[in-house]
Amino acid sequence: MFEDGQLYSPVTEHEDGTVQVHLADTHPGKDDAHYLRRRGEIAGAALRWDRAGGAPLPTIEYTDTEHAVWAEVCRELAPKHLRYAHSEFLAAKDRLDLPTDHVPQLHEVTERLEPLTGWTYIAAPGLVPLREFYGDLGQRTFSSTQYLRHASQPLYTPEPDIIHEVIGHGNGLASERFARITEAAGQALTRMESEEAAKLVADVFWFSMEFGVIYEAGPVGARELKAYGAGILSSFGEMDEFREMEIRDLDLADMGTLNYDITQYQPILFAAKDLGHLEDVVGDFFATADDDACARLRREAEGRGLVPERV
Known part of the structure; x- marks a missing residue:
C-alpha cells in the first residue's frame, strides 16, 4: 500500500522567504546547488500563488536547459507511445497537441485541454x-x-515532474473516457470517511490511471498489451x-x-480486457464506492490471503 512518506521531495518555506526542496540522497540533483536553488524558486512560485483570490497561474521563465530536457523527452517518448500506448491515449494526445520544443506553461495546458474535456491545471x-489532490480531481482540476527532472x-x-503530470496525465485527460474515470476517482475518495477506505481508493487509482x-x-x-497509465x-x-x-x-x-x-518499476500490473471492461470494473467502482464497499474489499483481500488479517 502507498505511504505518503515514499513520495515527492518535501518543501520548506523559511522565515526569510526562501524555499528549500529536500531531495532524497538518491536524487541525481541532490548535490547540484544550481538545481536545488532552481527547484526552490519554482516551488516558491506555487506557494505564493493566490488560488483562492483567483490570481493567474504562476508563469515560469524556463531556461534553455529546461526546454532542452522537455524536447528530448518528447522526442524519445514519441515512438514508444506509437508502439506501446493504447489507441484512446494516442487519439487524445493528437487532439491535445502539446508543444514538443518547449515546456508549456500550465495555463497553456488548460487552454488546450479545457475545450476538449473541461479539465484545468493548477500549480x-x-x-x-491526498484528500486535497483527489478533491480537485473530482472537480476536473x-x-x-x-x-523538470535533472538534466543529467x-x-x-525519481518523482513526478511536469513531464509526468502533463505528458502522462494531461494527454490522457484529453480523452473523455479516461477523464470520466479520473473525475470519478476524485469524487470517490472525497466521499470516504475513513482513511483506510481513502487509501484503498487511491491504490486502485495507482494500479489503473x-x-x-x-x-x-x-x-x-x-490481442496486444498496451499502456494507458500515466x-x-x-x-x-x-x-x-x-x-x-x-x-x-x-x-x-x-x-x-x-x-x-514507487521508486521501482512496477513488477505487478493489472490488465483490462478492453476499454469497456476498464470502465465497467474500475469506473463503476469509483462511481459507486463508499466506506462499506471498501471495507468489504479489504475483508475479501484478507480472506484470500492477499494481506495479513488485522488483530
Missing part, C-alpha cells in the same frame, strides 16, 4: 495532501508541479519493461491492498 509546489538524466525522474495496462486488438487481430507512458524505461511484468486480471481487492514501491 502545486510538490506533494499535495489537476494539481501539477512545474519543475533527462529520461529518468497511474500504472494501468489494457488489451487491444493488433493489426493482425491478435506512470508508464511518461517513463522511457518502463515502456520497454511493462510487458515483461506479472500481468494480473483486474481485481479491485488485490489492486486496493497490494504493497508497492
Whole structure:
C-alpha cells in the first residue's frame, strides 16, 4: 500500500522567504546547488500563488536547459507511445497537441485541454495532501508541479515532474473516457470517511490511471498489451519493461491492498480486457464506492490471503 512518506521531495518555506526542496540522497540533483536553488524558486512560485483570490497561474521563465530536457523527452517518448500506448491515449494526445520544443506553461495546458474535456491545471509546489489532490480531481482540476527532472538524466525522474503530470496525465485527460474515470476517482475518495477506505481508493487509482495496462486488438487481430497509465507512458524505461511484468486480471481487492514501491518499476500490473471492461470494473467502482464497499474489499483481500488479517 502507498505511504505518503515514499513520495515527492518535501518543501520548506523559511522565515526569510526562501524555499528549500529536500531531495532524497538518491536524487541525481541532490548535490547540484544550481538545481536545488532552481527547484526552490519554482516551488516558491506555487506557494505564493493566490488560488483562492483567483490570481493567474504562476508563469515560469524556463531556461534553455529546461526546454532542452522537455524536447528530448518528447522526442524519445514519441515512438514508444506509437508502439506501446493504447489507441484512446494516442487519439487524445493528437487532439491535445502539446508543444514538443518547449515546456508549456500550465495555463497553456488548460487552454488546450479545457475545450476538449473541461479539465484545468493548477500549480502545486510538490506533494499535495491526498484528500486535497483527489478533491480537485473530482472537480476536473489537476494539481501539477512545474519543475523538470535533472538534466543529467533527462529520461529518468525519481518523482513526478511536469513531464509526468502533463505528458502522462494531461494527454490522457484529453480523452473523455479516461477523464470520466479520473473525475470519478476524485469524487470517490472525497466521499470516504475513513482513511483506510481513502487509501484503498487511491491504490486502485495507482494500479489503473497511474500504472494501468489494457488489451487491444493488433493489426493482425491478435490481442496486444498496451499502456494507458500515466506512470508508464511518461517513463522511457518502463515502456520497454511493462510487458515483461506479472500481468494480473483486474481485481479491485488485490489492486486496493497490494504493497508497492514507487521508486521501482512496477513488477505487478493489472490488465483490462478492453476499454469497456476498464470502465465497467474500475469506473463503476469509483462511481459507486463508499466506506462499506471498501471495507468489504479489504475483508475479501484478507480472506484470500492477499494481506495479513488485522488483530
